[in-house]
Amino acid sequence: MNYWLIKSDPETYAFEDLCREGCTAWDGVRNFQARNNLAAMQVGDRCLVYHSQANPGVVGTARVVKAAYPDPKADDPRWVNVDVQAGEPLVRPVPLAELKAHPVLAQMVVVRQSRLSVSPVTPAEWKAVMGLAKKPRG
DNA sequence: GCCAACGTTGGC
DNA sequence: GCCAACGTTGGC
Numbered sequence: 001m002n003y004w005l006i007k008s009d010p011e012t013y014a015f016e017d018l019c020r021e022g023c024t025a026w027d028g029v030r031n032f033q034a035r036n037n038l039a040a041m042q043v044g045d046r047c048l049v050y051h052s053q054a055n056p057g058v059v060g061t062a063r064v065v066k067a068a069y070p071d072p073k074a075d076d077p078r079w080v081n082v083d084v085q086a087g088e089p090l091v092r093p094v095p096l097a098e099l100k101a102h103p104v105l106a107q108m109v110v111v112r113q114s115r116l117s118v119s120p121v122t123p124a125e126w127k128a129v130m131g132l133a134k135k136p137r138g
Numbered sequence: 139g140c141c142a143a144c145g146t147t148g149g150c
Numbered sequence: 151g152c153c154a155a156c157g158t159t160g161g162c
Contacts (some may be wrong), residue, residue, distance in 0.1 A: 125161055
């Protein structure tokens with residue numbers, strides 16, 4: 001099982017929207033690197049859901065329930081979607097500033113390459129984020 | 139609103 | 151194939 005981070009602008013589609021829907025197609029990715037990451041996802045993989053823009057940070061988790069398939073809205077079938085199911089909101093969201101300040105998490109792909117919308121997460125990074133999410137304060 | 143990083147486009 | 155110009159994204 002692998003870990004990933006999927007990014008969304010909450011004004012467009014927030015984690016709360018995913019929780020309300022229960023499950024959604026993660027679509028609209030038009031970047032090769034992000035596409036390759038989507039294509040590598042397997043059913044059962046876990047995702048951190050990250051909000052960009054105002055208050056950037058990790059806000060919740062999700063699970064991959066359907067592996068990559070062509071994005072019906074794309075001209076080119078090589079652009080793919082996956083379906084994800086809402087997991088749990090983090091007890092305390094972890095802001096980007098805390099990722100940057102953390103010795104392990106500062107190395108996360110999303111921190112180093114802020115424009116990449118789908119990125120891999122290592123088990124150690126996942127664990128560290130979950131640890132921070134349980135702390136009452138940074 | 140500004141700027142940096144990055145991707146894409148188009149001229150050559 | 152190179153590179154400058156331009157557009158987009160995201161953090162601050």
